[in-house]
Structure formats: C-alpha cells, structure tokens
Amino acid sequence: MPSKVDKIILINLPSPALAEPWTNFPLGIGYLAASLEKRNYNVSIVDLCDVSDGFEIEHGDVYGLSISTPQLLVARRVAKLLKERQPAALVIAGGPHVLVGKNDFLSDLNFDAVVIGEGEFSFYELVRDYELYGAIDKIYENPPIKLLDDIPFPARHLMKDFKEKAEKTVQLMKGNYVNGGQTTIIASRGCPFNCSFCAPHSRRLRYRTPRNVLDEINQVGKDFGVHQFKWQDDTFTLKKSWVLELCHLLAHNGAETYHRAHTRVDTFDDEMAGAMQAANFKLLCFGIESFSQEVLDINSKGTTVDQIEEALKIAKKHGFETVGFFIFGMPGETAATVKETKEGLLRNKPLIDYVNLATMVPLVGTPVWDNPDRFNCEILQKDYTKFWIVGHDDTDDILVKTKGVALEEMKTLKRDMYQFLKSEEYARPEWK
Numbered sequence: 001m002p003s004k005v006d007k008i009i010l011i012n013l014p015s016p017a018l019a020e021p022w023t024n025f026p027l028g029i030g031y032l033a034a035s036l037e038k039r040n041y042n043v044s045i046v047d048l049c050d051v052s053d054g055f056e057i058e059h060g061d062v063y064g065l066s067i068s069t070p071q072l073l074v075a076r077r078v079a080k081l082l083k084e085r086q087p088a089a090l091v092i093a094g095g096p097h098v099l100v101g102k103n104d105f106l107s108d109l110n111f112d113a114v115v116i117g118e119g120e121f122s123f124y125e126l127v128r129d130y131e132l133y134g135a136i137d138k139i140y141e142n143p144p145i146k147l148l149d150d151i152p153f154p155a156r157h158l159m160k161d162f163k164e165k166a167e168k169t170v171q172l173m174k175g176n177y178v179n180g181g182q183t184t185i186i187a188s189r190g191c192p193f194n195c196s197f198c199a200p201h202s203r204r205l206r207y208r209t210p211r212n213v214l215d216e217i218n219q220v221g222k223d224f225g226v227h228q229f230k231w232q233d234d235t236f237t238l239k240k241s242w243v244l245e246l247c248h249l250l251a252h253n254g255a256e257t258y259h260r261a262h263t264r265v266d267t268f269d270d271e272m273a274g275a276m277q278a279a280n281f282k283l284l285c286f287g288i289e290s291f292s293q294e295v296l297d298i299n300s301k302g303t304t305v306d307q308i309e310e311a312l313k314i315a316k317k318h319g320f321e322t323v324g325f326f327i328f329g330m331p332g333e334t335a336a337t338v339k340e341t342k343e344g345l346l347r348n349k350p351l352i353d354y355v356n357l358a359t360m361v362p363l364v365g366t367p368v369w370d371n372p373d374r375f376n377c378e379i380l381q382k383d384y385t386k387f388w389i390v391g392h393d394d395t396d397d398i399l400v401k402t403k404g405v406a407l408e409e410m411k412t413l414k415r416d417m418y419q420f421l422k423s424e425e426y427a428r429p430e431w432k
Contacts, residue, residue: 030154066095100365182228250279265311291344292337331375
C-alpha cells in the first residue's frame with residue numbers, strides 16, 4: 001500500500017571526541033536536505049553533535065542518520081530510541097561507515113535500509129519507493145553524481161542556531177577577518193590518491209563550476225552575513241586552471257570574503273599561491289603527516305620532504321598562515337622516524353604556524369585496515385569509539401604500531417612527541 005511521507009528528519013549525530021563539535025556545518029546532511037526540499041518534501045535537520053546526554057527529536061515518517069565509524073554505537077542507540085517511540089517510521093543509515101560496513105546496519109533491526117555513497121538521488125529514490133509501493137529495498141546505491149552544479153546549495157537555513165554556531169567557529173580561521181563567523185563549503189568530490197590511512201572514496205574527481213561556487217558564497221553572505229569559509233575539499237589545489245578561475249572571480253567579487261583551505265604539498269605552486277592570496281585565502285593546511293621519507297613512502301603518500309619544505313616556503317612568501325597536519329604512529333613509525341619529524345619541525349619552524357597532531361587510526365576500509373601485513377604493522381584496537389582522528393591527546397591510546405616496535409616504546413614515543421610540541425609552543429588549548 002502507498003505510504004504518504006509528511007516529514008523527513010535528518011540527524012547530525014553526537015561527536016564526543018571533538019573539542020569543539022559545532023565547528024563544521026554538516027555538508028552531507030545539508031546537501032541531502034536541500035535536494036529533498038527541492039522535491040517539495042518537508043525536511044528538518046536535528047543537530048545532536050554537541051549533545052552529551054538526553055535529547056528530543058520530533059516525530060517524522062522517515063529518519064536519516066549520517067554515521068562515521070566512531071559514531072556507530074551512538075547511532076545504534078539513537079535508532080533504537082526512534083524505533084521505540086515510532087515503530088512505523090523508517091530509520092535509514094547513511095554516511096561514511098555505511099560505505100565500508102553496511103552489514104553493521106543490515107543486521108540491525110532498528111535500521112530499515114542503507115543509502116551507500118552520495119545520497120542526493122538515492123535517498124529520494126528510497127522515499128519514492130515507500131510512497132508508491134509502501135515498501136523499500138534494503139540497499140540504495142547509485143553512481144557518483146557527475147553534474148555537481150545540479151545539486152542545490154546546502155540547506156543551512158534548516159540548522160537551528162546556524163548563525164550563532166557560525167559565530168563560534170572563528171578560531172578555525174586563526175583570526176576573525178570579518179564579523180559574522182564562518183561556515184564550511186566544498187567544491188569538489190572524489191580524490192585520485194590512495195594514502196594508507198584514508199577511507200574509501202570515489203577516485204573520479206568532479207568539480208562544481210567556479211561560478212556556481214561563487215553564487216553559493218554570495219548567498220551565504222546575503223542570507224546569513226557569513227563571509228569566512230572553511231573549504232572541506234580534501235585537496236583544494238588539485239586542478240590548477242579551476243583554482244585560478246575561482247580565485248579570479250573571488251578577487252573581483254563585490255563582497256569581500258576570507259578563506260581557509262586544505263591542500264597537498266605536491267599540488268601547490270607559486271602561481272596558485274599568488275591567485276589565492278589575491279582572493280583572500282588566509283590560512284593553508286598542508287597534509288604533511290611526517291618528515292620521515294620512509295614513513296611517507298610506506299604509506300603511499302606520494303610526496304617528498306623536499307616538496308613539503310618548498311610548499312611551506314611558497315606559502316610564507318605569499319603571507320599565508322600555515323597549519324601542518326601530522327599523524328603519529330603511522331605504519332613504519334619508529335624512534336628514528338619520530339626523530340626525523342622533530343628535526344623537520346625545528347628546521348621549518350619559521351614556516352609552520354600551527355601543528356595538528358593526530359594519532360594513527362585504522363579506519364575501516366582503508367588500505368591499512370584491509371591489509372596491515374602489507375604495511376608491516378599491527379592493528380591493536382578495533383574499538384570503534386576510539387576511531388576519532390582526534391581525542392587521543394595525553395593518553396596512552398595506540399591503535400596501530402609498526403611490527404618489531406614494542407607497545408611501551410610506542411607509548412613513550414607518543415608522549416614524548418606531544419611534550420615536544422608543547423615545548424615548541426605548538427600545543428592546542430585542548431591538549432591541557
């Protein structure tokens with residue numbers, strides 16, 4: 001029998017390991033909500049990201065949960081509560097963990113189906129099946145979306161207190177360049193690289209057109225008064241011609257905006273740096289990971305120490321603030337490689353303003369998870385609640401270690417590395 005869907009509720013789950021869990025607007029949920037609104041559905045976003053205990057969720061016909069691996073247990077608890085309160089409602093799992101662990105949901109009676117990969121069409125397909133036939137399949141999956149400009153801009157207006165939360169995120173820019181706070185934005189999908197620690201993703205790189213991106217930036221400024229943007233593209237500088245075109249539009253746009261982007265050291269050059277500087281990019285985050293060439297090679301990073309140092313010099317030449325992302329405990333990590341990273345940090349200290357140090361996490365579906373022997377390492381922890389890439393500061397958590405290195409030595413090296421960063425005044429406030 002057909003079933004009318006009057007209300008769809010999308011849930012942004014708690015993120016207990018994050019020091020500031022409200023800092024990233026959930027773009028995946030935002031895009032999904034906007035796509036459903038475009039098809040005239042009544043949609044709500046419920047934000048539980050900084051909820052620690054107790055919550056209320058309004059009644060709906062269909063609930064969608066976006067789930068990363070460390071959120072699996074809390075997702076199961078939320079789904080159970082939803083089913084207890086509304087047995088007839090559909091509870092749907094989506095997000096990164098579904099891509100690598102769909103059986104965790106197919107075997108859970110509190111979930112009715114999974115949406116794998118990009119959900120803007122697949123979730124709608126599920127809802128239409130329910131409306132037309134009163135029944136749905138267990139799995140919905142479609143090829144990656146080719147024409148990203150066809151997707152409406154994320155439904156930021158559905159996030160309760162969006163403006164207030166945007167104003168709390170200035171620290172991610174390491175400076176408030178204009179009043180109004182900051183939001184996240186993304187212009188591409190897919191990544192051609194195969195780093196050992198990165199979760200599965202579409203290899204095919206797809207871009208929105210620069211004009212489409214500029215329209216979103218202007219809309220956010222007009223509707224919310226937000227003019228600072230944290231770009232969520234894994235590698236903002238992969239396509240040079242696209243970067244130059246977008247930066248030209250930004251530099252000549254009527255509204256002045258400010259930007260933070262993530263990039264790789266081997267896809268960044270002087271011409272792009274100049275264009276990004278002119279477009280008011282203020283902060284560049286480089287995925288450095290380690291100053292040990294051996295560790296970079298073992299983990300298929302595809303970069304060299306020389307490229308790291310050259311990219312940092314270019315960034316500083318153009319006046320950028322720089323963030324170096326590092327990972328302690330990657331396969332191949334030893335006392336010798338930790339020493340190399342410390343030496344690299346000291347050597348390049350004038351070029352690195354901030355350091356973010358994560359502990360290696362064997363995310364489900366990554367090359368390390370699938371084949372640790374290939375990387376000569378051992379996975380010591382499979383407790384998903386510890387699979388946040390942050391939140392291991394000042395703890396003895398070691399999730400992965402190099403074969404032949406004793407666990408106690410890894411713990412000592414980790415403590416020593418964090419202490420080194422504190423002594424060099426790279427410590428974040430949440431490091432205690």
